[in-house]
Amino acid sequence: EVATFRSGQVQTAKSGVIVRDNCYGNLEDDVVRRDFNINALYYDIHKHEVIDYVGGLKDLEAREIHIIGEAKLRFSEDPVRMIRAVRFGEKLGAELSDEVKNCILDQAPLLSNISPARLYEECIKLFHNEYSFEVYEQLEKYGLLKHLFKQTHKNDFIKKALLNTAARIKQNKPVTPAFLFAVFLWQAQNERFVMIKKKQRSFYLAMTQASEEVIINQIKQVSLPKWLTARIKDIWIMQSKLEKMHPKKVDDLLQNPRFRMAYDFLLLRSQSINPELEDVAKFWTKAQQ
Template identity: 40%
Template sequence: MPGRQRPQLSHGTAAISLPATLRTIPRDQHNLSRKDMSPNALRVLYRLRDAGFQGYLVGGAVRDLLVGGHPKDFDVATDATPEQVKQLFRNCRLIGRRFRLAHVVFGREIIEVATFRANVDDGSGDREMDNGRLVRDNVYGSIEDDAVRRDFTANALYYAIEDFSIRDYTGGFEDVIARTLKLIGDPEQRYREDPVRMLRAVRLAAKLDFEIEAATAEPIARLADLLADAAPARLFEEILKLFLSGHAVASFEGLERFGLLQALLPETATALAANRSGALRRMLLEGLRGTDQRVANDEPVSPSFLFALLLWPAYCRALMALQNQGVHVEEAQRRAADRVTLHQLDTVALPRRFSLPMQEIWLMQSRFGNRQRKRVLRLLGHPRFRAAFDFLVLRLTASSEHADDVAFWREAQLQSADELAGHLASAPAAGEEGSEEEGSDGAPRRRRRRRRRGAGAGTE
């Protein structure tokens, strides 16, 4: 809405100025329909209403339905306290200390029910700030308060079950229609309250194909280093949302555009900048396109493969550095894998159940050049073979140097054990191991030494 002012949020107990007067969008002026909503979410809304409480479908579900999406999660906001919600639903459990929430469980579906939050500290100790960051928020208020304290205007829309209208306190309805992502309140202050909001801005813009409003976008690059203060476990979860939700390419490009890649994946960002051919970036983007395609096809996606892809440029750079120091090839590979993993753990809590398979995918790449029968059969039987082979195929995007290896292993998977043994018996022996040099894809490439002939070789 032209001339609409940003609502101002407080750092502590100071008063706030509320946004424009409530705008109610009646049913005939929006496209939301109960047939597109979770029946369980509607069940929660009706029971809250029947018990005398306010209850609204809120946030991402309303936003996504407005733009023709198909939300998977349906959240509810209410004036009932978590304890009151629990009394209404036997299938309810209360979670969280930082933000107290009620989860109403219907089999595999969970409807998250949040009590309206206030914007001021009531002195109870249930609202806590730490260096500008909101670390605890369990002070309850009105729906108007709740709307203002949400992050983006697009997420501050409330669907009312009693008349099927949308309640808008921040101008979010027009922002969604204009496909604009806009923070509520002062952007810098909101990012300082929770630095992960910068990643959420990039992720939502990528998911929804929204533009981030100029004032919302401006502080991001300046404040990117604040992500170092975010909990590594939260950043791990945010990476999964960024890259395993079907919009990985747009998310990666958004991280680059707004200066967040260096803060989130610092060694990868450095390695990509140093790779002048751009081969590593081409490979990374192609891998992310494949991930998006798998999500679109409802096929499984692996966090281990994702991190193997995201950190591969960092691994290649660390490996090359170690080899240039004279470290033996196999030792350099192990040390590079460990070094990159440990350094990334300073930022993102990457669980071992994902980091160990990630490292196996890397370390198996050098084994694809070996044609010795026992090693070929052993590699084919490795539980991580398929992921490592898919990774090798992906490397063709960066360089055609791997075409022979890809062709050999693709054929090997189609042959019986006897056929493969016969093929290997007639194949020429592989050359001896040699030194390493950088390939055209930015990754280390083995340079084979020629076999030296014996003293009497070639004489009659």
């Protein structure tokens, strides 16, 4: 990625959020447009030295995260900086300054001013890493999580899934956002399904309606591409098929392109919120051998 230096000229909406700040400036101008001291370090390719105007190197050494300027103003300009602060803190093993902590607790609702499309990209950065569970806990601690996933409440299933994602990344194994989103929204989908099933006799129609409603509610906060929502629904609908263990359908399910994700989903459920599915998980583990 190549970026030019930005000047101090910005345009903001009534909410205070910056809507335009791409006016060309110089290095000195650009420094004050950065969010945190640790993100305002520059490298001179001719002198082979780091240029540090704001004490970023000192903060890195001390493992501290300080914001450039007044935290309240900087977070109102771009509320995404709050979740970036949390992510950087866990990535670097750094402590947020008291000013940053207090302002996040106070200004977390400002995340609602950010477009769902942008928050989708930020969520990928938040959870597709080796410290995803720690990030999740910090988002919850600072009141940020509910402004990203209001239908999600922490449980052992989510913890297992996040730790599993971190382990896969450490092992250079592939991960997909569809899996984590399916985990985050599973409880809400289940609760909605139970309510709908009281009036809708068809299991499939009730499952489909519950899935649609939960996803529609989610994309009001964090946008989800259509390909991703399709995979989420596949994972959910396959759970009941896997649980039934019909001998005649084993081969067809094993050949399903979504089988592996659905199986991993079932396996983590059996290891956390649904221990009664342990034998089912063993059945499908053996079926793959």
